[in-house]
Each structure stands twice: as C-alpha cells, then as structure tokens.
Amino acid sequence: MIKDLPKNIVKDIAIAVALEKESVESKIWYVYLINLKNVPIENILITSKGYGEKDGVQVKTSTLRHMIPIVDGNSYKLIEPIDEQTFGLNNEYWLSYYIGKDIYDKKYIFLPESIVEMNFTKLPVINKVGVMIL
Structure with a gap:
C-alpha cells in the first residue's frame, strides 16, 4: 500500500535560522x-523540537507545533524564535504542506554546532545572514 503513494519530493523549500539582532549582551x-x-504552499504544519546530549546528559526540549495558512511564492514566514x-542540540523541524491537493513533507535537522558564523550565508528572499537547509 505504501508503495502506491506518490513520492512527492520537497524542492525549493528551506528552513533557515537567521541572526536578527546582535548586541553586546545577547543575540536574537x-x-x-x-x-x-x-x-x-498552503496548510503548512511545522513541528519543532531539540534533542541531544549536553554535559553528558540526554536533553529533550518541548515539541512545538506551528500552523501557517499560506506562504506565497518567493516569500517567507517566521516560524519561531x-x-x-x-545550538548544541539537534534542532529538528518537520514540515508538511499542500500544493493544490498534493501533500508534501520533509524533516530538516540542524546538527549540533552547525549554526555558527563559519556556516553563515546570505539567505534568499529574507536578505539576512544565517544558516539554511534546503
């Protein structure tokens, strides 16, 4: 049965972590x-969670769920701060959305210590610097 489902491949959809503001005391x-x-893309559902090891102890954050009705072509929406x-954990974002009647889904994982200045790029559409998974 599962072999009969269409293989809807996610293309041209990215999750990005962007540096918004930076001051002496903190970064947002x-x-x-x-x-x-x-x-x-429409009827977008995103779940986010963090997990991994910190100081030798397994750590897990709460799972958050976000619903976005629509994101127009060549545009973006804020998911969460x-x-x-x-950043020392795996930060996972599971995305599901529709184009017409077809459903698509993909898991994006920012690995520990991957959100660092060395990996920064200019993010398309947003025009900010950050780390992006396509």
Missing part, C-alpha cells in the same frame, strides 16, 4: 520558512 535568532517556488543555548 529567528527560524524562518522560505518558499523559493513560484507557487504558494530560537534560543542560542539550543
């Missing part, structure tokens, strides 16, 4: 959904 980071397609203290 946000996670965005970027639609690089020319068509809108992210605390810099979680």
Whole structure:
C-alpha cells in the first residue's frame, strides 16, 4: 500500500535560522520558512523540537507545533524564535504542506554546532545572514 503513494519530493523549500539582532549582551535568532517556488504552499504544519546530549546528559526540549495558512511564492514566514543555548542540540523541524491537493513533507535537522558564523550565508528572499537547509 505504501508503495502506491506518490513520492512527492520537497524542492525549493528551506528552513533557515537567521541572526536578527546582535548586541553586546545577547543575540536574537529567528527560524524562518522560505518558499523559493513560484507557487504558494498552503496548510503548512511545522513541528519543532531539540534533542541531544549536553554535559553528558540526554536533553529533550518541548515539541512545538506551528500552523501557517499560506506562504506565497518567493516569500517567507517566521516560524519561531530560537534560543542560542539550543545550538548544541539537534534542532529538528518537520514540515508538511499542500500544493493544490498534493501533500508534501520533509524533516530538516540542524546538527549540533552547525549554526555558527563559519556556516553563515546570505539567505534568499529574507536578505539576512544565517544558516539554511534546503
């Protein structure tokens, strides 16, 4: 039965962590959904969680769920703020969305210590610096 389901491949959809503001005391980071397609995506559901090991202890954050009605083509939406203290964990975002009547889903994982300046790039559409998974 599962072999009969269509293999809807996610393309041109990214999750990005962007540096919003930086001061002497702190940095403010946000996670965005970027639609690089020319068509809108609809009924978007995103779950986010962090997990991994910190100081030799297994750590797990709460699972958050986000619903976004629509993201137009070549645009973006804010998913959530992210605390810099979680950058040492796996930060997982599971995305599901529709284009017409077809459903798509993909898991994006920012590995521990991957959100670092060395990996920064200019994020398309948002025009900020950050780390992106396409």
